[in-house]
Amino acid sequence: MKEIPSLFSLCVKTITWNLMHGFGQLQDLFELPSIFLDELLTVLPPLALQNIHELLDRSIGSTTKEASIVNRINIRRKRGRYNELNTAWEALYKKRWPGSTKKKQQSSCTMAYHGMKSHESTAPVIDWQQLYWERHLQDCLDAVTEQALLPAFDGNIAKLEIPDNIMSLIGHVGIGACSCSSLSYHCIKFGCYARYVRLHNVICHEEIFDLLRTSKLEALVFRRILSGNKVDEVCKLIKQNSLTLVSIELVYCRLSPSDVDMICSSVYSKEIHNHGIQYFSIKSSIIIGSNSSSIPNGLSFFLSSGRSLRSVCFADTHMGLKSTEAIIETLIQSSSLVNLELSGNELEGLLSKIGRRYTSLSPVPESNTYFQSLVELNLRGSNLHNNDMVGLQHMLVSMPKLLRLELSDNPIGDEGIRTLIPFFVKAFKETSQVSEIWLENCDISGAGVSELLQSLKKCQLKTLSFAENDLGSSVAAPLANFLGSSRIRNLNIEGIGLGSFGFQELERKMLEETALAHLNISKNRGGIEAAHFIYHIISKAPDIVSINAGSNLLPPESLSIIEDALRKSNGKLEQVDLTGNTSLCSPNTKSVISQFQFRGNPIIRLPSFCPSSSAYDDDP
Known part of the structure; x- marks a missing residue:
């Protein structure tokens, strides 16, 4: 026997339909009893709940009854707690993405994506509505990327259709083609919530930065940019968001030195010779030939002019020793750099060369301390040998704030470990804050590890x-x-x-x-x-x-x-x-x-x- 629907479920169905089709009246909605309204907010689909938000936004500043309703709905937020709407968005987010329930700070998407920890005692209120639509928009972009990769793609990004399974998740169930299912609709409606966007080269068209014109992007990730006209689109999107952008990441890209110069130059506003980028990352990409003896001028200027640059990553970039040396020399006196990753590059012999310079400056005056703000150094898989550890030891002495040292996948052997032990012993007796050491797959024997463990016994590791x-x-x-x-x-x-x-x-x-x-x-x-x-x-x-x-x-x-x-x-x-x-x-x-x-x-x-x-x- 078919279950008879409750009166409440019928009312919810009717209200949802009205909200989804633009016939909702705010005054009628909020004349409902408070207990009914509170329960209603917990069962509405995302698109209906979004339309309530838009009705509320339009009523702000009004002297009508809606204005007092807005104040009542937002009173908890004013007191620093989650309001009814924010709680509803949190539930919707966790229901749709149950594996991603870790809370992210509202204005620190880059902190979450780059593993940076907040040291503030009180975290800001999380805007779950913003997080929901940002994640939803990324799902839409990923879905249309798959379509754009097909041979039948005609090059019109804006008209690409969002799959039915994604549409149903936000509460939109329709028959046949609908303007609500196009990428342009989702970008225009939800683009203002996007702070982090990941784009594949096939959708880096001129259309995309027009579709995202309402976004205030803080973090951009570009994948498989292979020179040519795609670089122009990348630069346009960076320039469009130069005032808010704090993170740029390039993955699986192949760029010429002139391309790198263009991308690095696009972060500057007019007549301003420094930028606000905090996180810069190039992974699994070719940007400088292995035989090159220098780095592009634009990249050099970018690294040296970043007053707020906190994290720099060149991972698996096939750079030669000369290029890597030039990057280190550019960054070495940075007063803001917290995280440096050079993993997956051929660095054999480089640390010994740089380390000799540290030896010649010893004892290093406090004012000349290099990498003085560095917290994490990642040299994983860089073909470092035991001889390189001598130079590394001299460098580590000049890093008073270092917390994490990653040396895994380097054949440093027992002799390399024994070279570093004096640094660990001295460091832990003095002011070192090192709390993480990674030595996976380093050709170490039981004897070498036993010596290391003996030296670390009384430390705060x-x-x-x-x-x-x-x-x-x-x-x-x-x-x-x-x-x-x-x-x-x-x-x-x-x-x-x-x-x-x-x-x-x-x-x-x-x-x-x-x-x-x-x-x-x-x-x-x-x-x-x-x-x-x-x-x-x-x-x-x-x-x-x-x-x-x-x-x-x-x-x-x-x-x-x-x-x-x-x-x-x-x-x-x-x-x-x-x-x-x-x-x-x-x-x-x-x-x-x-x-x-x-x-x-x-x-x-x-x-x-x-x-x-x-x-x-x-x-x-």
């Missing part, structure tokens, strides 16, 4: 990763000692070859409590001993939040050991990742998962597929 180094079980005892004597919070020892004996030693030698919050012990072939260690670490780490024990050849009986550990935990544990352990997949696992939850989400993550009935071969 929060994060350490030496994953994917073949260390073996010999590192277990010094690691256990380090865990008990340091204040380490995040430790990644994935794939270091501990084996069952290494886990056994860790459990036996680890007698004191540890401050660990996040631990990754995956891919260590620990077997049942890995499960026993999980039990042990949960009892020794009262602040533990997550454990990754994936792909450890855990046998079926491991699950009961981990269950016992979770029953005795203090309730802070949010996740135990056991994926990749196919032996744990059984018909009973669902009941095990449902027993342990954190804020409604399962704590235990198990393999999503069942293994075949054939025996598992442990050989690599």
Whole structure:
């Protein structure tokens, strides 16, 4: 029997239809009882809720009854709390994008996209309406990009149709073609909410900056710009937003030096010789030939004239040593630079050359401290060897604010580690703030890591990763000692070859409590001993939040050991990742998962597929 609709649902359906088709009258709507109106706002689709906003905006300044309604609706915002409408937008955002519920500050999209942390004690009120339509518009741009890549595309960007599945998500369900489904409609209606936009080269037409003319863009990402007329469109869009733009990112691009000059020159306003760009990033792109001995003049001037430049990234850009050296020399005395990434480039020998200059200036006067504001240095995958660590050591001494050092995927070996140890020892005894060290896949042995752990025992280090180094079980005892004597919070020892004996030693030698919050012990072939260690670490780490024990050849009986550990935990544990352990997949696992939850989400993550009935071969 068909369910009879309630009176409330019928009223909502009628009001929604009126709002969606432009027949809503604000006075009629807000003459509804307050309790009805509050509930109505929680069930309206996005497009209907947006039309209420537009009706309210048009009524501001009026002396009619609507004016008092506007004040009543916004009174909570004036007091610094979320109002009814903002709460409704928050619910709609989280419903549509459940995997992206982390709150972003209203005016700091670049901070979120570049991983920069806010140190303010009080965050501003989040405008969920702005976040919703910004994300929606990006979904529309991504959808039409797929259409523009098809051979049948005729070059008219504005008339490209938004797919029905996206239209239905905002509450628009129509039959046949409709002007509301064109890209131009969405850009004109929602473009004013966009602060961050990501554009593929196929939609970098002259039309696009006309469609986004109402946007006040703070961050622009361009993908696959391959010289020619596309560069002109990129420059026009940057110039159009030069007063608000703080972030530019180029990904998978191939640009000539003159193209780079044009892009860098487009950030300047008339008669102003410095710019407001804070985040500049070029990734997986070719902008300077590997044989070039310099960088384009426009790029050099851009880097040196950025009074607010906080983050610079040249990742996997195929630059030669001379070009990279020129970039470092340009940035070296920057007083605002916080983040520098040169990962994925060929830097062998460069740090030694630059480091010798630091040696000649030692002791470095405080006024001449280079990279004095640098917080993060990322040199991942730059083919650095142990000889390069001598130069790096001299450079690190001149970085008093450095927090994060990323050296993963460089074959520095034990000798490279031993070269850096004196810096770590001296730094932690003095004023260094280094709290994160990343040394993954660096050809380090157990002996080298043992020496490093001994030097870091009494430091204030929060994060350490030496994953994917073949260390073996010999590192277990010094690691256990380090865990008990340091204040380490995040430790990644994935794939270091501990084996069952290494886990056994860790459990036996680890007698004191540890401050660990996040631990990754995956891919260590620990077997049942890995499960026993999980039990042990949960009892020794009262602040533990997550454990990754994936792909450890855990046998079926491991699950009961981990269950016992979770029953005795203090309730802070949010996740135990056991994926990749196919032996744990059984018909009973669902009941095990449902027993342990954190804020409604399962704590235990198990393999999503069942293994075949054939025996598992442990050989690599």
